[in-house]
Amino acid sequence: DGGITQSPKYLFRKEGQNVTLSCEQNLNHDAMYWYRQDPGQGLRLIYYSQIVNDFQKGDIAEGYSVSREKKESFPLTVTSAQKNPTAFYLCASSITGDNHEQYFGPGTRLTVT
Amino acid sequence: AQTVTQSQPEMSVQEAETVTLSCTYDTSESDYYLFWYKQPPSRQMILVIRQEAYKQQNATENRFSVNFQKAAKSFSLKISDSQLGDAAMYFCAYRSLYYTGTASKLTFGTGTRLQVTL
Numbered sequence: 001d002g003g004i005t006q007s008p009k010y011l012f013r014k015e016g017q018n019v020t021l022s023c024e025q026n027l028n029h030d031a032m033y034w035y036r037q038d039p040g041q042g043l044r045l046i047y048y049s050q051i052v053n054d055f056q057k058g059d060i061a062e063g064y065s066v067s068r069e070k071k072e073s074f075p076l077t078v079t080s081a082q083k084n085p086t087a088f089y090l091c092a093s094s095i096t097g098d099n100h101e102q103y104f105g106p107g108t109r110l111t112v113t
Numbered sequence: 114a115q116t117v118t119q120s121q122p123e124m125s126v127q128e129a130e131t132v133t134l135s136c137t138y139d140t141s142e143s144d145y146y147l148f149w150y151k152q153p154p155s156r157q158m159i160l161v162i163r164q165e166a167y168k169q170q171n172a173t174e175n176r177f178s179v180n181f182q183k184a185a186k187s188f189s190l191k192i193s194d195s196q197l198g199d200a201a202m203y204f205c206a207y208r209s210l211y212y213t214g215t216a217s218k219l220t221f222g223t224g225t226r227l228q229v230t231l
Contacts, residue, residue, distance in 0.1 A: 031217065035219075040223060041223055042204055042206075042220075042222050042223050042224060043158075043204070044221075045215060045218040045219075048214065048217070048218060050213060050214070058215055058218060059218075088156065090158060092158075094217075096217075101148070101160055101163065102219060104157065104158035104159075105157075106155070106156065106157050107156050109156075
């Protein structure tokens with residue numbers, strides 16, 4: 001089955017620690033996205049990658065970093081510089097090109113205390 | 114920058130009835146895409162329906178249809194014959210026609226929680 005996997009589903013960390021969220025896709029999509037979801041808000045773009053070794057900051061990139069060493073993988077690191085890291089994080093991917101929808105992973109709920 | 118507004122935080126519908134969820138957006142672009150996504154309690158985002166702005170015909174997918182009013186920048190979702198499985202958060206989203214870079218991102222509204230009652 002093709003799809004996007006995110007692990008783990010729930011993640012707990014202490015304040016001051018960096019944490020990396022996993023996102024893997026086997027859809028052969030070039031474009032990958034990280035979104036953040038907070039209660040009462042829609043999803044907001046953190047980072048975008050169109051191809052391997054290339055990525056661009058989204059609307060709320062401060063305190064986050066990413067890498068794209070393989071086409072299938074787009075991990076997100078939440079650093080200690082992120083002021084309010086507790087949120088639900090969704091990874092998405094799509095074919096690069098007109099009229100292509102984004103497919104979403106199941107998400108990771110990160111709680112930092 | 115584009116914005117998407119969903120003014121109904123919560124809606125309720127009886128099973129088998131019809132409900133309409135509202136969405137308005139603001140953009141200076143003439144061509145774009147609009148989407149409705151469903152997020153059930155599992156929190157998986159599921160695409161419900163898509164509308165291309167250059168198409169005058171309203172999109173339909175089985176029990177789901179949209180009323181797209183381009184001049185009014187309105188994009189409502191109608192769910193007919195509502196089922197218990199339709200209970201979820203529904204998000205309206207906008208995407209620019211430009212498909213590269215961060216311009217290809219989705220801009221979401223704040224969502225409408227739909228309850229379906231017996």
